[in-house]
Amino acid sequence: MTADRISGPAARRLLALPAAAAVALGAAACSGDSSGTGLSYAKVRSTAEQLRQQPSTACPFGLDGLAAALQDAGIDRPVTPGAEDAKAVEGELGDGTPPYPWPSGISPSPSTASAPGLPPHAWVTCTWTAGAATVRLDLEAVPLSDVGVSVLLPTLQRTGQLTVDQLDEVVTGRPKPGGKPVLLPGGGLAAIARVPLKGDGDLVLLLSQGDAGPADPALTGEPMAKVLEHLQGRIHG
Numbered sequence: 001m002t003a004d005r006i007s008g009p010a011a012r013r014l015l016a017l018p019a020a021a022a023v024a025l026g027a028a029a030c031s032g033d034s035s036g037t038g039l040s041y042a043k044v045r046s047t048a049e050q051l052r053q054q055p056s057t058a059c060p061f062g063l064d065g066l067a068a069a070l071q072d073a074g075i076d077r078p079v080t081p082g083a084e085d086a087k088a089v090e091g092e093l094g095d096g097t098p099p100y101p102w103p104s105g106i107s108p109s110p111s112t113a114s115a116p117g118l119p120p121h122a123w124v125t126c127t128w129t130a131g132a133a134t135v136r137l138d139l140e141a142v143p144l145s146d147v148g149v150s151v152l153l154p155t156l157q158r159t160g161q162l163t164v165d166q167l168d169e170v171v172t173g174r175p176k177p178g179g180k181p182v183l184l185p186g187g188g189l190a191a192i193a194r195v196p197l198k199g200d201g202d203l204v205l206l207l208s209q210g211d212a213g214p215a216d217p218a219l220t221g222e223p224m225a226k227v228l229e230h231l232q233g234r235i236h237g
Helices: 008-028 041-053 066-072 153-160 164-172 222-234
Strands: 079-081 089-094 121-130 133-142 190-195 202-209
Touching: 041 089, 041 121, 041 133, 066 079, 066 121, 066 222, 153 164, 153 190, 153 202, 190 222, 202 222
Parallel strands: none
Antiparallel strands: 079 121, 089 121, 121 133, 133 202, 190 202
16 A cells, blocks of 8 residues: 555655654664563564565464454454465565655655655564454564654555544554554554564554454454554563
């Protein structure tokens, strides 16, 4: 999903949102967190690379306990890895993009001559079938602190069917690393959380229901956030 799926001024605002959140890129790059998880950006990236070469059915980093997380949230569903249209676990790598000229119609700060590029990223996606619904957990890691949510905006827009104003709200109200998950605006169809990394970097978790099958009303709103909080507490390197 890219900004060209949204028309007119809204598209230009969506393009500008990651740049607005990335104003702190320089400062964020030197604000590494001490993490008890043992996870680092390099570890997530190497795992994503390994998954591309050696597929697995177990979600890495201790995140294969969806059934227990659902039970903890009071949701009783049989859980199996994978879905009809998705593998159980997939890895993806991105090399990032350099700065680029501002799109027409955007008036940047005089101190920002061009739109910031995107940093490299590593992406791991875990998918389960829970009852009749598809549940998806995305882990997106970047090597710079406090920009993961910004980089994830196009995916958040698609997953939560969010407006540009709602995306702005997500960036402003993004959770702190290790803090409680935050539901996306709207119908509570997805939730995000952040995990402290060892050294510089940002790791964002996005839990959502897949759009291929019927949604499970029990796994929306606060129960969705509770499931993600359980998974967030299990993560380790």
